[in-house]
Amino acid sequence: MTPDLSEYIRSRVAILDRVRGILRDTMKLKIEPEAIDPDAPLFGTGLGMDSVDAVELVMQLDTVFGLQLAGSPEDFLKIRTVNAIVDAVLETHDES
Amino acid sequence: MSRKDEYGALRYNVALSRMDHVGVLRLAGDEAIEAADAICSGDLWVRDGRMLQTLILDDRGKPVADVYVCPDNDVCFLMVEGITTEDLSACLAQHVSPDLDVQLEDLRPGHELLSVHGPYAWELMSRWLTPDIIGLPYLSFYRFDRGICFRAGKTGEFGYDLMLRKEHVADARQELLELVSAFGGAEVSLDTLDLCALENGFFSVRHGSVEGLTPIELQLQWRVSTRKRFPGVAAIEDRRVKGIRRRSTHFVARDGVKTGDLIRSSEAPVGEVMSAAFSPAVDGIVGTALLDISVAHPGIDEFVVHDGASTFPIRTVSSPLLLNRSLLVDPRRHSYATREDAVHPPLWPGALP
Numbered sequence: 200m201t202p203d204l205s206e207y208i209r210s211r212v213a214i215l216d217r218v219r220g221i222l223r224d225t226m227k228l229k230i231e232p233e234a235i236d237p238d239a240p241l242f243g244t245g246l247g248m249d250s251v252d253a254v255e256l257v258m259q260l261d262t263v264f265g266l267q268l269a270g271s272p273e274d275f276l277k278i279r280t281v282n283a284i285v286d287a288v289l290e291t292h293d294e295s
Numbered sequence: 296m297s298r299k300d301e302y303g304a305l306r307y308n309v310a311l312s313r314m315d316h317v318g319v320l321r322l323a324g325d326e327a328i329e330a331a332d333a334i335c336s337g338d339l340w341v342r343d344g345r346m347l348q349t350l351i352l353d354d355r356g357k358p359v360a361d362v363y364v365c366p367d368n369d370v371c372f373l374m375v376e377g378i379t380t381e382d383l384s385a386c387l388a389q390h391v392s393p394d395l396d397v398q399l400e401d402l403r404p405g406h407e408l409l410s411v412h413g414p415y416a417w418e419l420m421s422r423w424l425t426p427d428i429i430g431l432p433y434l435s436f437y438r439f440d441r442g443i444c445f446r447a448g449k450t451g452e453f454g455y456d457l458m459l460r461k462e463h464v465a466d467a468r469q470e471l472l473e474l475v476s477a478f479g480g481a482e483v484s485l486d487t488l489d490l491c492a493l494e495n496g497f498f499s500v501r502h503g504s505v506e507g508l509t510p511i512e513l514q515l516q517w518r519v520s521t522r523k524r525f526p527g528v529a530a531i532e533d534r535r536v537k538g539i540r541r542r543s544t545h546f547v548a549r550d551g552v553k554t555g556d557l558i559r560s561s562e563a564p565v566g567e568v569m570s571a572a573f574s575p576a577v578d579g580i581v582g583t584a585l586l587d588i589s590v591a592h593p594g595i596d597e598f599v600v601h602d603g604a605s606t607f608p609i610r611t612v613s614s615p616l617l618l619n620r621s622l623l624v625d626p627r628r629h630s631y632a633t634r635e636d637a638v639h640p641p642l643w644p645g646a647l648p
Contacts, residue, residue: 200560200590200624212592230521236516236517238545239515239517240517240611244348244434246517249578261329272622273618275622280615282613283613284595285592285613
């Protein structure tokens with residue numbers, strides 16, 4: 200594995216773990232962090248979160264990562280799964 | 296009609312499809328839901344009139360059926376893909392206590408399933424059935440005089456599965472085809488439904504072999520209970536204790552990648568392609584790969600597939616890939632007639648490697 204890839208994965212896993220922690224501790228998902236699959240749908244089917252949860256999740260992501268989402272459909276794309284959230288956080292950090 | 300035309304109908308307008316690949320079993324009796332609970336891997340916390348997606352596993356924890364559980368008072372419908380209703384009945388006979396008050400009925404002999412998908416499927420259904428259908432929540436169902444309408448679908452678009460009694464099928468199909476035509480749509484094949492499911496990250500029993508895999512590798516742990524016993528639970532528990540070595544991850548490629556191909560880094564093999572198909576939205580290949588757990592993450596550009604003298608780069612991506620039109624079309628503000636007035640971003644906002 201190249202050093203760049205190794206560093207990228209390390210960053211990704213660190214954010215992934217923090218997002219899983221938010222889902223378990225703040226969003227009160229009754230599930231162990233390692234059982235939250237990175238590509239599992241968070242809303243509707245999947246982990247079963249709803250629109251109220253979405254508002255809380257957006258607030259948490261702003262507080263923890265500085266990820267600011269305006270609530271547009273395009274923004275919803277960024278919180279459909281844990282991996283999508285990690286992508287958005289990495290993109291925000293790259294921009295800043 | 297070409298695959299591309301079918302795809303365009305489903306992704307931009309409406310599509311009608313036969314659902315001959317789905318079996319439906321009706322469980323009746325006071326303990327119908329308990330019988331379903333005995334064979335399904337998920338926690339069946341689902342209210343009457345709602346649907347829950349789960350799996351049936353074999354003894355090694357391999358998913359053999361993709362299941363919707365749909366309870367309705369003292370009846371529970373099971374909609375299954377992957378096994379026949381005969382196999383499902385045998386599974387129930389093997390795992391459900393004979394003391395339970397439950398009677399099985401295979402509904403396929405007396406019914407057929409059709410489905411309607413697309414960003415304007417809600418509008419078509421509101422004309423065909425009732426305007427109230429627009430308010431039917433995702434994963435719930437509605438009885439009407441000719442059968443049952445299930446608000447479901449595995450394409451990322453608005454979707455309705457219609458279980459119709461045989462005597463109504465011909466008329467209903469003709470009426471729906473006329474409406475589909477008026478909405479610029481088309482009748483689509485199972486291949487097109489499967490492609491759309493692949494793009495949107497839905498599990499399908501037809502997306503390549505899952506031999507030796509469990510819901511943990513397949514990122515389907517949300518469909519597996521940690522609180523109850525079910526067929527395959529011992530294998531799941533064993534896999535959880537030992538950890539997984541590989542995980543399913545989505546990818547895109549420009550071309551040249553097919554199911555079964557070996558995926559390599561510059562140093563060594565890192566996985567293999569589970570399923571791959573050409574996506575008109577991406578204008579390239581979309582697929583799932585089974586990657587070594589150390590590199591099973593999106594956003595990686597360093598892997599390739601070799602095919603003789605050629606090398607094809609792949610990029611791992613997050614699922615679902617698409618920004619579906621159905622996320623942007625709002626039944627309160629939009630309609631098929633005014634579709635040209637709305638400006639939408641592209642279905643796929645990404646880039647090929």
